[in-house]
Amino acid sequence: MTSRNSLASEWIRLLQTSGCRQTEARNTIVDVILETNRALEPLEIFEIGRKRQSGLGLVTVYRTLERLEALGLVQRVHQPGACNTYLRAPQGHQHLLICTGCGKTEFFQGDDLTPLIETVAGRSGYVITEHWFQLFGLCSDCQKSTD
Ligand SMILES: [Zn+2]
Ligand SMILES: [Zn+2]
Structure with a gap:
């Protein structure tokens, strides 16, 4: 078994605290999510994970994702053609850049949406919370390779 990075250990600890039994299958799911820099569909996590952990079940993948989402550790990413993919949640206030060529994702910091949000709130009467x-x-890699 490869040594786990500290973020993975932290996720596994949080899963246990929330009442999940620690299993090799769950550890594998956590590793796959943290090692991949693009949003993954549950089926992809299952397929990658099953190569390392033959006992991994798709139901376990779904349940673990649900739990990780509830804990705020992963977020759902909406993409054209795949509206149910998952990525590790940003730390702090960050937003997502997604490459439509290779699927790579990155977080970026800094947006000032406040004026827009205030305008929308004013017009609609909503209190915007999120x-x-x-x-x-x-x-940049994909721009080079499209000639
Ligand atoms: Zn790309
Ligand atoms: Zn923002």
Whole structure:
């Protein structure tokens, strides 16, 4: 078994605290999510994970994702053609850049949506409590390879 990084250990500890039994299958799911820099569908996590842990079940993948989402550790990412993919949640206030060429994701810091949010709140009468902001484009590697 490869040694686990400290973030993975932290996730596993939080899962246990929330009442999940620690299993090799769950550890594998955590490792796969943290090692991959793009949003993954549950089926992809299952397929990658099963190569390392033959006892891994798809139901366990779904349940673990649900629990990780409830703990705020992963977030759902909406993408054209795949609206149910998961990625580790940003730390602090960060937003997502997603490459439509290779699927790579990165977080970026800094947006000032406050004027827009205030305008929308004023017009609609809503109290806005949350926003999601994702930018799609081609990463620098993919721009080079499209000629
Ligand atoms: Zn790319
Ligand atoms: Zn923001």
